[in-house]
Amino acid sequence: MNTKNSEKLYKKGCENLVGAVNSPVRAFASVGGNPLFIDKAKGAYIKDVDGNKYIDMVLSYGPMILGHRNKNVEKAVAQALKKGYSFGASTHAEIKLAKLVCDAFPGMDKVRFVNSGTEAVLSAIRLARAHTNRDKIVKFSGCYHGHMDAMLVAAGSGLATLSLPGSKGVPAQAVENTLIAEYNNLESVKAHFEKNDDIAAVILEPVTGNMGVVEPTQEFIQGIRELTKEKGALLICDEVMTGFRSQFGGAQELIGVQADITCLGKVIGGGFPVGAYGASDEIMSNVAPLGGMYQAGTLSGNPIAMAAGISTLTELQKQNPYDQFNEVAEKVEGMLLTSANKYGVELTVNRFGSMINPFFTNKEVTNFTDAQTSDTDKFAKFFWAMMENGVFLPPSQFEAWFLSTEIKEVELEKLSVAIDKSMGVVGSL
Numbered sequence: 001m002n003t004k005n006s007e008k009l010y011k012k013g014c015e016n017l018v019g020a021v022n023s024p025v026r027a028f029a030s031v032g033g034n035p036l037f038i039d040k041a042k043g044a045y046i047k048d049v050d051g052n053k054y055i056d057m058v059l060s061y062g063p064m065i066l067g068h069r070n071k072n073v074e075k076a077v078a079q080a081l082k083k084g085y086s087f088g089a090s091t092h093a094e095i096k097l098a099k100l101v102c103d104a105f106p107g108m109d110k111v112r113f114v115n116s117g118t119e120a121v122l123s124a125i126r127l128a129r130a131h132t133n134r135d136k137i138v139k140f141s142g143c144y145h146g147h148m149d150a151m152l153v154a155a156g157s158g159l160a161t162l163s164l165p166g167s168k169g170v171p172a173q174a175v176e177n178t179l180i181a182e183y184n185n186l187e188s189v190k191a192h193f194e195k196n197d198d199i200a201a202v203i204l205e206p207v208t209g210n211m212g213v214v215e216p217t218q219e220f221i222q223g224i225r226e227l228t229k230e231k232g233a234l235l236i237c238d239e240v241m242t243g244f245r246s247q248f249g250g251a252q253e254l255i256g257v258q259a260d261i262t263c264l265g266k267v268i269g270g271g272f273p274v275g276a277y278g279a280s281d282e283i284m285s286n287v288a289p290l291g292g293m294y295q296a297g298t299l300s301g302n303p304i305a306m307a308a309g310i311s312t313l314t315e316l317q318k319q320n321p322y323d324q325f326n327e328v329a330e331k332v333e334g335m336l337l338t339s340a341n342k343y344g345v346e347l348t349v350n351r352f353g354s355m356i357n358p359f360f361t362n363k364e365v366t367n368f369t370d371a372q373t374s375d376t377d378k379f380a381k382f383f384w385a386m387m388e389n390g391v392f393l394p395p396s397q398f399e400a401w402f403l404s405t406e407i408k409e410v411e412l413e414k415l416s417v418a419i420d421k422s423m424g425v426v427g428s429l
């Protein structure tokens with residue numbers, strides 16, 4: 001694989017950018033090697049600056065669910081551009097996207113648009129605290145909720161109850177109200193409620209993508225829903241990744257739970273920077289200008305981003321690709337397991353709708369501790385072999401792969417060949 005131009009740009013990029021990337025997930029640190037530089041993308045494919053073409057299973061970490069440069073989205077964006085880029089005042093487009101979003105999530109009467117998933121979560125947490133007059137938040141190890149201080153908490157070793165900052169620069173005080181629990185372990189949540197009567201909210205990815213794909217058990221998710229209700233705490237579902245991806249109504253619709261506050265991002269902006277948080281009229285009435293919880297944004301509800309969001313969601317409604325995503329994911333799962341079996345590689349595959357990923361472990365993966373039993377060296381070998389064979393994967397064992405509606409029979413055929421060759425490389429280690 002020729003990556004001469006990427007290497008050149010990487011060196012140049014390091015002069016004025018941090019590690020030549022604007023988000024560390026784009027660095028190839030955990031698989032060894034330097035990040036690729038992308039020139040352009042279309043449909044299911046992405047092309048780097050050396051002309052290598054890949055089936056894109058990163059999809060900008062989720063947003064590009066329709067593949068790249070969907071015709072109708074492109075048209076909508078071009079039209080919006082002609083009218084101006086930003087006004088610092090309301091537009092009709094914001095109302096249209098708000099209606100689409102609120103109709104998709106039962107229990108969501110109002111929504112506020114922001115510019116990223118991080119912003120959606122930090123606002124949702126402020127809202128939960130404002131609404132309950134309580135400060136503590138229960139979060140699960142392995143769930144990612146953006147880079148706000150209070151959510152950058154790693155679980156301590158062993159039992160996940162220690163609240164230690166997972167990043168330099170996060171003051172201990174910033175995470176002292178963050179309680180860590182274990183995913184799919186209801187007892188670990190109950191334990192926090194027994195010790196604390198000032199928990200404002202439990203936040204979780206209703207299906208995770210940030211420790212790889214992990215589905216909640218019904219006992220776990222319904223247990224949390226009942227417990228939060230009983231204790232007067234709110235349930236925040238962070239659907240920044242799963243919203244409009246797992247199902248039009250998010251993962252909540254499929255697992256049968258209704259959050260008090262829902263966070264959205266990624267797909268909702270169709271590739272442009274949009275985040276959102278929404279809830280019932282009662283809860284949202286805390287937000288300024290209706291209430292005393294302040295949250296603002298110069299570019300929030302940006303008309304270009306709204307146009308991309310509206311057209312992406314409208315297209316998803318029209319195509320209703322969710323059953324097909326399941327079928328495609330099932331096929332990819334079959335490819336992974338068949339090849340792993342053929343080459344004697346221990347592998348667990350988790351999937352949910354259009355999110356799927358293999359864990360290089362023989363364990364069932366139901367939480368972060370299980371996920372961490374994966375052999376990341378094997379993943380790195382697999383990753384590079386997949387790249388060599390024309391498939392762009394997230395450069396981490398702990399990220400979901402994403403499907404777009406542009407993955408058709410031809411791409412599945414190519415995936416099958418790439419997976420078999422790459423698993424062969426891992427098997428010969």
Ligand SMILES: *Cc1c(COP(=O)(O)O)cnc(C)c1O
Binds near residue numbers: 116205239265
């Ligand atoms: C990506 C992600 C975020 C953060 O969104 P950004 O737009 O990167 O700030 C938050 N929560 C979840 C579940 C995510 O997947």
